[in-house]
Amino acid sequence: MERKVRVRFAPSPTGPLHIGGVRTALYNYLYSKKHKGDFILRIEDTDRTRLVPGAEKYILEAFEWLNLKFDEGVGVGGKHAPYRQSERTMYKDYALQLIDSGWAYYAFDTPQQLDALRADYQARKMTFQYDCTTRQGLRNSLSLPDDEVRRLLAAEEPYVIRFRFPADTEVVMQDMIRGEVRMKTSLLDDKVLFKSDGLPTYHLANVVDDHLMEISHVIRGEEWLPSCPLHVMLYEAFGWKDTMPQFAHLPLLLKPEGSGKLSKRDGDRLGFPVFPLQWTDPKSGEVSSGYRESGYLPQSVINMLALLGWNPGNEQEIFDLDELIEAFSIDRISKHGAKFSVEKAKWFNHHYFQQLPNPQIAQTFLQDLASRGINADLQYVEKVVEQVKERCNFANELWDNADYLFIAPKAYNEKAVSKRWKSEAGSRLSEIAEHLRQIAKDADGNDDLFARNAETFLHNHITERQYPMGEVMNCLRIALVGDTKGINLANIMALLGSEQTISRIERAVSVLG
C-alpha cells in the first residue's frame, strides 16, 4: 500500500540554523514535493538548558528567505499541533508504557555517581557504558528490590527512564542511502528516554512524534546513524513496526580545508558564511555572517546546497527549485561527506545574479549609493547596471566596479600611471580635450552622439598623428577612471557625458602633467 509521503525537518533551537541543517531541510523539502507529500517543521526543544532566545524565530525567517514553505508545523499549524515538543505532554505516558511492557526501567543513579563511574573506568583505560553488562550493579528498577523501587518513587527521588536493550539480538535496518546496516544490541547502551526534569530525550520524543505525526520518511544527518538502531527498537517496542518510517542518513558537510565537520568558526576564519542569515549571539553579542547579508541569492544557495552531496546523474548544474523537485531522488545522494567550496558558491551566485532584471538590481544599487551619499538618477543607474553587472558575483560588488561612473577619480593608480602615462601624455590629452569640446558643442547635449563621435574622432586623430594607440587610449582611461580597468571607453564617455568627460581629462592633465 502506498503511504502518503510526510517528512519533517526537526531542528533544535540552540542557535542559528547551520548551513548543513539547511541542506537537510532542503532534501526533505525536495523529497516531499517530488512525491506530492507534506513538509513539516517540528521544533525539538526538549533540552531547556541549551535553548537560545531568538533561535526559533531565526529558523522561521531563514526558510522564509529561502522560499521553502512548510505545509505543517510551528508557524503554520496543522492537525498534529502543537509542533513544539516542549508543548507536547504525552511523552511520559509512552515511557511508562515501555516500563510496563518490560522495554524500559527506572534508573536512580545520580549524574554525579555516573560521572564518578566514568572517571573511574577512564583511569583504568576503559569506557563505562550503562548496558546489559553493568545495569545489574547500578541503582535501577531491574537491580533493586520492588519495594525499594516503590519507596524511591513514592519519596519522589529523581529518576530517569532508560531503554532496556536485549542482550543478544541484532538490529537490522535498511537505510535508503547506505543499504543494510546491522548492529548487535549487546554493544548498545541503555539510552535515557525520559529525563529527571520531566522531559523526554531526543530519542523518545522523536520516535513518538514521528509516529503520531505519521512521518513516512526520516531524512536526517549522518550523526544519527549510530542511534538509529535504538530508534528502530523503539518502534518495535511500541508495536509500531508496520508504520515505521524509512530512514535516510545524509553525509555531513565538511570544512573546506583540513578535516572535520563544518563549524561556525570555519566560516569566520575562511571568510564565508555558515549560516543562512546573519546572527547576533544574544549572550556574547558576537555577529556571524549570513548568506543573505553577504549578497547571496536564495535560489543560488539552494542550487549550490542541492548539488553538495547529490547529483542528477547528468551534467546539468543549474536548477531552479521546480527543476530540483523534478530531478531529485534519494538514491543519487552520495555516501561520503562533502567539503564546502566557496568558489563554487560564488560561481552559482554569479549565474543567478545575471538573471535578475536590471531594474531590480538598480533599486538595490540605488540604496547602496544613497548610503554612500550619492543621489543618483534611477534611469542612469539602470544603464550602469546593464553594463557593469556581468563583472559582479554579488550586488555589493557593483560599487567597486562602477564607482567611477558616479564620482571622478580622487587619485590615479600609481602602477597604471607609471606604466602608461609617458611624458607626452599630458600634451596629447589636452589636445584631445580641445577637440572634444568642439565635438560636445556639435552634439548639443546628446551624450550618446557625443560619445560616438568622440570615439570616431579618437581613432582618426590618433592614427593621423601616428600616436601609439594603446598608450593614448589607456591614458584617457586613467583620466576618466583613475585606473586601467572598467567598461568600454566609449560607453564610459556616453554615461559620463561630455562635460564630465572633458573636465576629468583636464584634471588628469593638471595633476599628472
Add this chain to the structure above:
RNA sequence: GCCCCGUUCGUCUAGUCUGGUCUAGGACGCAAGAUUUUCAUUCUUGAAAUCAGGGGUUCAAAUCCCCUACGGGGUACCA
C-alpha cells in the same frame, strides 16, 4: 578504546548495484589563447585522479571478495 559510516582530478562529482564501450566524463578553481586597444565577463584549449594501499576472484576489476591504512561520525539526564 569500542561501534557505525565512508575513501575516483586541489574541490564537488559521473562511472560501482547489472565487471569489458573508462587510454576514467563533467563542473568549480588553475594555466594558456581569442575577444575586450584596459580590467572583468564570455568563448576555446590545456594541465590535473596508476580510481587510498595490498591481496584475491576472473580471459578481463574503478567496478566483486578479503585485509590494512586513512578520514568522518557516535560513544551525555545534547540534539
